[in-house]
Every structure is written in structure tokens, then in C-alpha cells.
Amino acid sequence: MKIAIFSDTFYPDINGVAQTLKKLTNYLEGQHISYKVFAPNPASTEYVSDHIHRLKSLSFFLYPECRIAFPNFVQVKSEIEQFSPDLIHVATPFTVGLCGVYFAKKFNIPIVGSYHTDFNDYLHFYDLEFLSNPLWKYMKWFHSPFKKLFVPSIDTLEKLNNRGFENLEIFPRGVDCQLYHPNYQKELVLTRYGISEKFLLTYVGRLAPEKDLKTVMKIANSLPPELNKQVHWLIAGDGPLLEELQMAALPNMTFTGYLNGVGLAEVYSATDLFIFPSPTETFGNVALEALASGTPVIGANAGGVKHIISNGVTGHLCEPGNAEDFVTRIVQLLGNDPFRNQMSLNARKYALTQRWDQIFDNLLNQYSAVIDEPAKKIYA
Structure with a gap:
């Protein structure tokens, strides 16, 4: 052939x-x-x-x-x-x-x-x-x-x-479950980016309008003040909105630039929740990579992503563009360690079937x- x-x-x-x-x-x-x-x-x-x-x-x-x-x-x-x-x-x-x-x-x-x-x-x-x-x-x-x-x-x-x-x-x-897995050392990522907060929320993808980064910024600005003090955001990627996003960024937000390989896998593994509001994905590779890393995904209930995330099992699906919906799910999961840990196990188990x-x-x-x-x- x-x-x-x-x-x-x-x-x-x-x-x-x-x-x-x-x-x-x-x-x-x-x-x-x-x-x-x-x-x-x-x-x-x-x-x-x-x-x-x-x-x-x-x-x-x-x-x-x-x-x-x-x-x-x-x-x-x-x-x-x-x-x-x-x-x-x-x-x-x-x-x-x-x-x-x-x-x-x-x-x-x-x-x-x-x-x-x-x-x-x-x-x-x-x-x-x-x-x-x-x-x-x-x-x-x-x-x-x-x-x-x-x-x-x-x-x-x-x-x-x-x-x-x-x-x-x-x-x-x-997804490559040998590269993306939950067992990297979180401390390496925290030290690398100078992070001291308790929780790590991450977005990975192109920094472009169709990924709905506006909703990410709305979410970051809408978290309850007491929780916000415990949260750090990692924005991994590059694209035409980078400069605009950096200018509007909160003090607890770090832009890593484009990541791949082990560097990206370490970030997924260290992350407590992966936030992905993009409504335009035909599939959503990054969501599956996060699941393989044992990281629950809170994503838009649209496109291919809604078929990757099992709602309430490996993450949550939210109304596209609805920052309040995303905030509600983030607050719920960060306040319930046993539930979040079970989601993490479910996420990895599902990803292992996607060979x-x-x-x-x-x-x-x-x-x-x-x-x-x-x-x-x-x-x-």
C-alpha cells in the first residue's frame, strides 16, 4: 500500500x-x-x-x-x-x-x-x-x-x-498515555513558574479568538475572593491574543508560551483543573491530554469536547460562554477533594482506552x- x-x-x-x-x-x-x-x-x-x-x-x-x-x-x-x-x-x-x-x-x-x-x-x-x-x-x-x-x-x-x-x-x-500521566512531580512545575498558591488552574491551546479566551478572563475575574487567593492560573500557548491577554492578566496568572513534550505533560499533571471554554473544537486534543494526566476538565458543552468529557465523571460540561457556569463548577470541585480525586482516577482510566x-x-x-x-x- x-x-x-x-x-x-x-x-x-x-x-x-x-x-x-x-x-x-x-x-x-x-x-x-x-x-x-x-x-x-x-x-x-x-x-x-x-x-x-x-x-x-x-x-x-x-x-x-x-x-x-x-x-x-x-x-x-x-x-x-x-x-x-x-x-x-x-x-x-x-x-x-x-x-x-x-x-x-x-x-x-x-x-x-x-x-x-x-x-x-x-x-x-x-x-x-x-x-x-x-x-x-x-x-x-x-x-x-x-x-x-x-x-x-x-x-x-x-x-x-x-x-x-x-x-x-x-x-x-x-493520546500518548506514556507521555501524559499523573505521576510527574508537581513541585517542579510550581518552582519553575514561581507558584505558591494551593490550586493550579490551566488552559492549553492557541491564544486566538475562536478559543474564547474572553471567557477564561471572565472566569478568572469572577472567582470568589477567598478562593481566588488560593488559585494560580497557567496559560500555555501562543497566538495573536497573547499581548492583549497579558495586559489584562491578573497577578495570579502566568503565561508560559508554547509548551510541548515533557514540559507540557508536567504542567497537565500538576494542574488541579483544566479549563477549556473553546466552543469550536471538532475534537479537542488538549482535553484528552489533560484527562490522560489525571486532570479533570471543565469544558464547553460544544463540538467534539462534549464527547470527550463525561459530565460529572471525568469533568463538567458548561454552557459555552457562560463564565458563571464555569465558576460554579470550579468552586464545587476545588471545595471537594474526594470528588475531585475520584474524577482524576476516572479521567486517567478513560484516557487509557483511547489508543x-x-x-x-x-x-x-x-x-x-x-x-x-x-x-x-x-x-x-
Whole structure:
């Protein structure tokens, strides 16, 4: 089996799509399955691989971390002819994704896609709601040739199904429970960031409007004064709102910048409650990472997150944007150690069932089913 992956983002980019695709290619290597990735050249050149064909690109003005690629169709055609893939997997609906769709049709190669980001939900946070109808029309047209469209959650599947999308399959996310676990030393994190308060509340993610950081700030400003004296906030991530958030920050709030690897895992493990108000997640990788670390999650009852958190068992689901609802749950859990400790055990137990290898095994079976469908590959 030979798999060609077309994506407008890939490692070392910092986002859920890039991380998921990197885990997929790691899995393919472990299974000795040939693959070729077509992706924009990154801002950083620290990662080089013979399996990746990099495309010239420029930074995107709304998302400076993301890049718009300008594929050289002659070069890509040559790569495709030389590699001769059995399947094309398109992960994003921009220029690289369009390139993948074009060559799948040109060479009659079976094509599948994955739906990672609900861009329509982002429009509200950028005052671009007027683009909703044309965006949905484009997304439906773009994904119509796919033999299967892999979506990360039931919520996304239902949303797309209601919009008339076809051939939908669940492709959830797993978590590395060897990296993310509850047994790191909390004191290391407290010392590293100069924290003396009793409780640690953490947000991890991109610092951007669609993550609803305004609600985080409202929550931080609404905690009862006596409890607030015992709480310290860690905000882990980077993005366009960083400077604005720092200017509005309370004295008990620390911005760590972007974290990954053991540094991020230590923060999750040291955290008493993970606060995640984002209503725009198709899945919510960071919520699952927190659960793997034995940290209960208080999140928005929206998107994929509502299928990760078991309400009252591994955390709580709150009305999106309702800071009072979040505050009520925080007060309840920080005031009840036995209940919070039981949630922590439940969280870790659930995360242990979310194994990447099982998820990718199923994806591989889906690939095989598409490849085995009657079709004739003709090179032009």
C-alpha cells in the first residue's frame, strides 16, 4: 500500500492537524507502509524528511503560523508518477488539498479526506458570518469526490450529515498515555513558574479568538475572593491574543508560551483543573491530554469536547460562554477533594482506552476498503 497525503499544514507546524498527521506517518512507518506527504515549506527548517515534498508558501495574514502554498504542478505530477500511490488522503481544503483532488481525478487514484477544522464556527469570532453560506457551498463541493470523509467526532459527523455531506466515517484521536500521566512531580512545575498558591488552574491551546479566551478572563475575574487567593492560573500557548491577554492578566496568572513534550505533560499533571471554554473544537486534543494526566476538565458543552468529557465523571460540561457556569463548577470541585480525586482516577482510566494504534488500525482498514473498490488507475 502506498499513501499520498496532501495537507496545507504538517510537522513542525503547531496545530492539531499537523500533530495528527505526524502521528499517522509515524504509524505508517512502523507498519512499513510507503507514504509521501505534500505540504507547504514551514517557517522552521528543523525537520527534513525524504518522505515529504515541500511546496513554496507564504504566511497567511489571519493565521501567521499557517501558510498558503503555491504548488508547482509539474513537480507534483512528476512526484506522483514516480511514487504511484494506491490512495490519496487530503487533509485540508486549501491550495495543497485542491492539488491533491486534481491529481486524484487526473490519474484516477482513489481519494479520501479528513475533516479537522470547522471553519464556519470560526467566522463568528472574526466578524465574518456573512461568508457562512459560500463557505459551506465550497466545503461541500470540495469534499464531494471523496470515497470516505473521516471526521473526528459524532458532533462533526451529525453537523456535516445535516449539510448533505456523504461517506462520513468517525476517525477519533488518541493520546500518548506514556507521555501524559499523573505521576510527574508537581513541585517542579510550581518552582519553575514561581507558584505558591494551593490550586493550579490551566488552559492549553492557541491564544486566538475562536478559543474564547474572553471567557477564561471572565472566569478568572469572577472567582470568589477567598478562593481566588488560593488559585494560580497557567496559560500555555501562543497566538495573536497573547499581548492583549497579558495586559489584562491578573497577578495570579502566568503565561508560559508554547509548551510541548515533557514540559507540557508536567504542567497537565500538576494542574488541579483544566479549563477549556473553546466552543469550536471538532475534537479537542488538549482535553484528552489533560484527562490522560489525571486532570479533570471543565469544558464547553460544544463540538467534539462534549464527547470527550463525561459530565460529572471525568469533568463538567458548561454552557459555552457562560463564565458563571464555569465558576460554579470550579468552586464545587476545588471545595471537594474526594470528588475531585475520584474524577482524576476516572479521567486517567478513560484516557487509557483511547489508543492511537487501535485508531490507526481501523483507519488502515478503511484505506484498504477504498483501494479494493473496483477502479482502474490510468496515468495520463
